[in-house]
Amino acid sequence: MSNHKIRVELPQHLRTLAGLTGNNEIFVEVVGDATQRALLDALEARYPALRGTIREHGKLKRRAFLRFFACETDISHESPDAPLPEAVASGREVFLILGAIAGG
Amino acid sequence: MSQVRVLVGTKKGAFVLAADGKRENWQVSGPHFGGWEIYHLKGSPADPNRIYASQSSSWFGQIVQRSDDGGATWNPVNNKFAYEGTPGTHQWYDGTPHPWEFKRVWHFEPSLTDPDSVYAGIEDAALFQSKDGGISWTELSGLRGHGTGPEWQPGAGGMCLHTVILDPEDANRIYIAISAAGAFRSDDAGQSWKPINRGLYSKYIPNPTAEVGHCVHHIAMHPTRPGVLFMQKHWDVMRSDDAGDNWRDISGNLPTDFGFAIDVHPHESETLFVVPIKSDSEHYPPEGKLRVYRSRSGGEEWEPLTRGLPQENCYVNVLRDAMAIDRLDDCGVYFGTTGGQVYASTNSGDSWSPIVRDLPAVLSVEVQTIP
Numbered sequence: 001m002s003n004h005k006i007r008v009e010l011p012q013h014l015r016t017l018a019g020l021t022g023n024n025e026i027f028v029e030v031v032g033d034a035t036q037r038a039l040l041d042a043l044e045a046r047y048p049a050l051r052g053t054i055r056e057h058g059k060l061k062r063r064a065f066l067r068f069f070a071c072e073t074d075i076s077h078e079s080p081d082a083p084l085p086e087a088v089a090s091g092r093e094v095f096l097i098l099g100a101i102a103g104g
Numbered sequence: 105m106s107q108v109r110v111l112v113g114t115k116k117g118a119f120v121l122a123a124d125g126k127r128e129n130w131q132v133s134g135p136h137f138g139g140w141e142i143y144h145l146k147g148s149p150a151d152p153n154r155i156y157a158s159q160s161s162s163w164f165g166q167i168v169q170r171s172d173d174g175g176a177t178w179n180p181v182n183n184k185f186a187y188e189g190t191p192g193t194h195q196w197y198d199g200t201p202h203p204w205e206f207k208r209v210w211h212f213e214p215s216l217t218d219p220d221s222v223y224a225g226i227e228d229a230a231l232f233q234s235k236d237g238g239i240s241w242t243e244l245s246g247l248r249g250h251g252t253g254p255e256w257q258p259g260a261g262g263m264c265l266h267t268v269i270l271d272p273e274d275a276n277r278i279y280i281a282i283s284a285a286g287a288f289r290s291d292d293a294g295q296s297w298k299p300i301n302r303g304l305y306s307k308y309i310p311n312p313t314a315e316v317g318h319c320v321h322h323i324a325m326h327p328t329r330p331g332v333l334f335m336q337k338h339w340d341v342m343r344s345d346d347a348g349d350n351w352r353d354i355s356g357n358l359p360t361d362f363g364f365a366i367d368v369h370p371h372e373s374e375t376l377f378v379v380p381i382k383s384d385s386e387h388y389p390p391e392g393k394l395r396v397y398r399s400r401s402g403g404e405e406w407e408p409l410t411r412g413l414p415q416e417n418c419y420v421n422v423l424r425d426a427m428a429i430d431r432l433d434d435c436g437v438y439f440g441t442t443g444g445q446v447y448a449s450t451n452s453g454d455s456w457s458p459i460v461r462d463l464p465a466v467l468s469v470e471v472q473t474i475p
Contacts, residue, residue: 013139013164017180049180053164057184065163099163 004030006039006084007094011066014054014097018047025094034089035069037080054097069096107474108430109174110438111155112446113142116464118157120175126360127436127450137169144425145175146212151219154236158209158224159254166208168224170238181238185209185226188245194228195257199331204228204248211241211425213268217275223294229256229282231294241384242296247280252299252316259283259319259338263471266424267323271330279333279348284319287335289348302350304337320365322424328374329432334376334403336366336424341378343403359390365427367450370435374402376452377437379422388419396439398453414454420445426466429472440466 009025010018020026028046030038037060042049055062060080062068067076070088087093108209110121117135127441136142140159144221148154153174159167166185191204208229215220215221219235232241245251255261264283272276276293279300303320311317319338326332335342335351342351355361360380369375376399382390389395394413420443423424430436437449444463447456 011163017164017167049167052166052183056165058186061163063163069193 002032002034004034004089005090005091006030006034007091008039008043009094009096011097011099013099014050017049017053019049027091030089034084036075036078036084039084039095041082056076065100067098067100069098070094105251108432109147109152109472109474110428110446110448110459111145111147111175111461111468111470112208112440112463112466113144113157113425114440114444114464114466115141115467116424118142118145118159118175119460119463121446121459124388125432127432127448132460133175134173135464137167140167141208142467143208144211144468144470146214146470147174148214148219148222149216150214150472154214154219154237156214156222158211158212160208163444165331166206168209175190179363182234182240185224185230185232185241187230187248188243193254194263195255197258197303199257199309201254204230207262210264210266211268213270216270216272223268223270223278225268225280227264228258228261229263229265229285231265231268231280233294233390239301244290246290246295247288247297250288250297252285255316256282256285257317258447267320269333271325271326272327273330277330279323281320281323281335283321284338285316286318287320287323287348300344301351302349303344303351304342305353306338308338319389319413321374322366324368326368326374327370329373332373334366334368336363336378338362338384341366355407356399356404358397358406359395359408363422364424365422365439367427367429367437370429370431372400372435372452375400375452376403377427378406378441379427381421387421387448392417392419394418394441394450396437396453409449409453409456411454412449418443423467425468425470428469428471432473435469438469438471440469442466 106125112119117138119134122131143158144159155171157169178447193201193431196202211225213223224232231244269279281287288297309317321336333344341355343354363381365437372426393415395408422439427439440446446459449456
């Protein structure tokens with residue numbers, strides 16, 4: 001079974017909630033297939049305060065005002081079980097979680 | 105000397121205002137959770153260092169924060185509020201069925217005796233309880249399931265359970281209020297519920313005297329007379345002397361009986377405070393004058409309290425959970441405005457001064473009296 005060390009960038013509010021300081025990206029270890037679901041499961045397991053903030057509790061649906069980007073592409077609507085781009089799985093590119101730029 | 109701690113929830117964070125019993129010099133800490141909406145914070149009567157805070161945003165949803173040191177530090181606890189069983193539907197604004205969906209916590213009500221026990225009133229309206237300090241939450245589903253739930257409809261601000269009152273003399277008795285369903289009472293610690301809206305008259309609903317459907321804005325109870333309740337409804341200030349079984353209008357000479365906040369003096373059970381707001385389409389004080397009205401006769405006769413409050417060009421609102429009263433002998437009354445001011449009176453409302461003037465819009469104000 002392969003291990004992946006995936007680079008993740010969180011919105012500032014979620015960094016604070018997770019108790020992270022600074023603006024650097026974080027590394028999340030994913031065991032097995034590198035999918036969006038596996039990555040977010042691993043992220044929430046490492047930072048339990050993030051549960052329910054990126055995906056809704058229950059159905060684990062992406063929250064409406066958040067988007068996932070990788071390799072300069074919006075992959076928000078990809079299946080959560082589809083493989084992440086190889087560049088993300090291998091750690092060359094970052095998995096970016098972005099809040100919609102809206103509201104006051 | 106006693107201390108008071110005023111807990112302020114705003115559109116962009118939480119603030120803790122602390123002073124000794126003289127309440128002259130205030131220490132302001134915050135913003136805590138800067139940038140997030142803080143609908144409500146409330147301390148445990150059993151342990152003033154235990155405070156629960158509702159933190160939310162449209163982007164990231166609901167967070168529940170807990171402090172065990174009086175608001176100096178905070179830790180997130182469980183934010184999962186799962187309706188019991190299949191949630192079913194309530195009515196949407198247009199009268200069509202709409203599935204129950206969790207949106208946010210409007211109000212925390214800690215137990216009177218156990219700091220780990222706390223109730224949460226949420227939108228879409230339901231009552232949850234934690235018995236482990238917020239580590240887990242369970243719905244008291246008898247409320248939504250008592251029969252009228254499918255008839256409930258949201259108010260303009262959403263279908264929120266915003267008021268939870270625990271009877272200090274009867275641990276089994278709980279009152280709650282929902283916009284726009286009305287008031288409900290449980291006499292068995294939240295297992296079963298009944299609507300308590302007899303006497304309410306709401307001309308804007310198809311049946312103005314319906315069992316449910318009334319837009320109750322807030323309810324207050326005096327702790328030594330838990331059967332006497334005071335209500336600020338959408339329109340009308342109301343009173344019940346029989347634990348909500350019957351209500352009567354006590355609006356009397358108020359300049360308008362629309363408003364949100366209502367509270368009771370801790371030492372004078374017939375002394376009430378409201379902040380009249382012009383109308384449901386103009387959420388600001390009449391004539392641009394910010395006036396608290398006090399009744400010392402249990403309603404009907406009201407006097408305006410204006411000293412220290414702006415009496416011209418004031419167009420702020422005072423929301424339902426944004427008024428609180430401390431328990432000191434010369435009781436302090438506090439309220440926050442959507443303009444970011446938190447006003448305090450240390451003489452039962454005779455005069456007022458701002459503790460802070462330029463916070464984000466204030467959503468809630470609670471006060472802890474610490475011996």
